[in-house]
Structure formats: structure tokens, C-alpha cells
Amino acid sequence: MVEFAPLFVPLERRLQTFAVLHWIFCFMVLPPLCLVVFIGLLLTRFWFFSILYLIWLYLDQNRPWQGGSPNKVVKRWVIWKYMKDYFPITLVKTTELDPSRNYLAAFHPHGLLSVGAFTNMCTDSTGFSSLFPGICPHLTTINIYFWIPFFRDYIMQGGLVSSDKESIAYMLSRKGSGNLVAITVGGIREALKTRPGANKLVLQNRKGFIRLALMHGAVLVPIFSFGDNELYAKTSPGFWWKWFRDQLYKKIGLAIPFFYGRGVFQYSFGFMPYRRPITTVVGKPIEVPKIPHPSQEEVDRLHQHYLKELSNLFETHKLKYNIPKDQHLEFC
Secondary structure (H helix, E strand, O other), rough: OOOOOOOOOHHHHHHHHHHHHHHHHHHOOOHHHHHHHHHHHHHOOOOHHHHHHHHHHHHHHOOOHHOOOOHHHHHHHHHHHHHHOOOEEEEOOOOOOOOOOOOOEEOOOOOOHHHHHHHHOOOOOOOHHHHOOOEEEEEEOHHHHHHOOOOHHHHOOOOOOOHHHHHHHHHHHHHOOOOOEEEOHHHHHHHHHHHOOOOOEEEOOHHHHHHHHHHHOOOOEEEEEEEEHHOOOOOOOOHHHHHHHHHHHHHHOOOOOEEEEEOOOOOOOEOOOOOOOOOEEEEOOOOOOOOOOHHHHHHHHHHHHHHHHHHHHHHHHHHHHOOOOOOOOEEE
């Protein structure tokens, strides 16, 4: 039976719902819409707009690999404040970050749509700039987004950059100091494992970020977002959906998890996340020596140290955020 939303809801809550709906539209509908508009313009008398954009794309093609173009005004749009309040989302600081250093932050868990990572790193709604003055956050994402006309320029305003190692290396070594590059290490594989109550991270064999930290002497920062896995209900896909998902992942590195949440005007099903709190805790930085050519043994040693620090972060804070005492992080 469908549970409908009340007819009379405070305007504040309506605005919060609209803000999250806008965000979902941006990442699920806007990319193909931008492609349709770009191609459609070529078939009209306004074709020259698409040609001019192609010229711009050629001239600006390296920007996603060179720090992007974060815009403080865009990151402070009021719509992000309403999005933060929808859940709500809170950013917790446990230590200072020195703006004279560069940081490589591993963000856990990925979640289905990386709500915590986006809200904390790509907007200033949770107060990142006030908590960590002098630090400019960036969030990495898949390369295909940066070849979509118009869309690429929009997402770079929030600090999204390519997840390629060249992109990360640029910000850690050639863009000065005070940069924090956040990576959702578990990626799509972890998103496909997401379900409420789960604390399983795809991290056991993910060591590329460790090697990058060693190569550039970047400080490692563990970040755990409590509640990010609770926003959607997970269901098992049928055979054909799983086949399509696997083929899509092989071709372009993108997969679509099978999930559902609530709707805009009813609470029973839809693509909207549930209103459940998210608390993102920034852990203690891990000092990393600069080793231009680290050995596998050095990578493995730091990786084990990182897993231990991440586990300590989770154990220290889990009881505050309704994680049962007998639950622990699982690495796969």
C-alpha cells in the first residue's frame, strides 16, 4: 500500500526535497540531456553554438586533469544548504589540517550515490571552509563525465576532477599547497555492495592511493561517513538487469545499482533517498614520507597502517552514530 506524504508540509521541508531532487536530476538526467541538446543544436540554425563549444572543449580539455575550476560562489549556493538539511548531514572535525601541506583523503563508504562525499567536498553547506581554513577540497569522479558537453563545466565548479592518477598527482605536486584530494576508494564495486546496516568496504586490494601518497609525500586522511549506506533499500537484480549492468561496467566503467528509496509525494518507492542522518568524520592525518619510487613492501606496510587507523576511527565513533557495539569494519 502506497504511503502518501501529507498534503500540508512546511515550506522548509518542501525546499529540502526540491534541493535533493535537483541534485539527483543533475547526475541522473542532466548528462544525457546535455548530449541531446548538444547534438540537437547541430541540426538547427543554431549549430554554431555547438561548434563554438567544441572549440572551447578542445582548448579546455586538460582542465579536469589540472585541478578543475572550483567556484566558491557555486559551492555556497543556498540550495546546497537545503540539501544538507534534508538528511541532515554533519561534518565532524577531529584534528587540524595544515594549509601548507597537501592531503590525499580516502572517503568511506562510497554509498550508492556518494551523497556524503559530494555534500561535504563539493559544497560548503557543512562548513568545510570554516572548519579547515586554507584547505581547498576536490573530489574525484569517473572520466566519462568530463567529455559530456556543458555538464563537465558545471560539475567542475564544485571541485570535481578526474580520478586518473595524473590528475591526482597534479594537485599533490604542481598546484601549490592546501589541496585536499578526496577519493571514494571503493568505487562502483563498493556501491554495488551497499545495503543498510552493512559496513563492508572494498579496500583490501585497493593500494593505488597508497602508492600515490608515497610518491608525493602527501598526508593521508581517513574519512568515514556514518549513515551513507542507510539512504536506500537494496534489492537483488534479475538476470537481464545484472547482465546489462556488468556489460556497462566493462565498457565504460559505470554501473547502475538496483535500489529504491522514496518518492517526492509518497514514501513507498522512488529514487529519492530516505531522510536519514549522515555524520562525516575526518580522522587523524597519517604522515607519509616522500618516496618517488616506493617498493611493494613499502606500499603494503603503509596500506596496513591505513587500515588500522581507519578501523580505529570507526571504532572510536560508531556508538555515537547508532552502530551496534558488535559491528566492525569488514575489508574485501
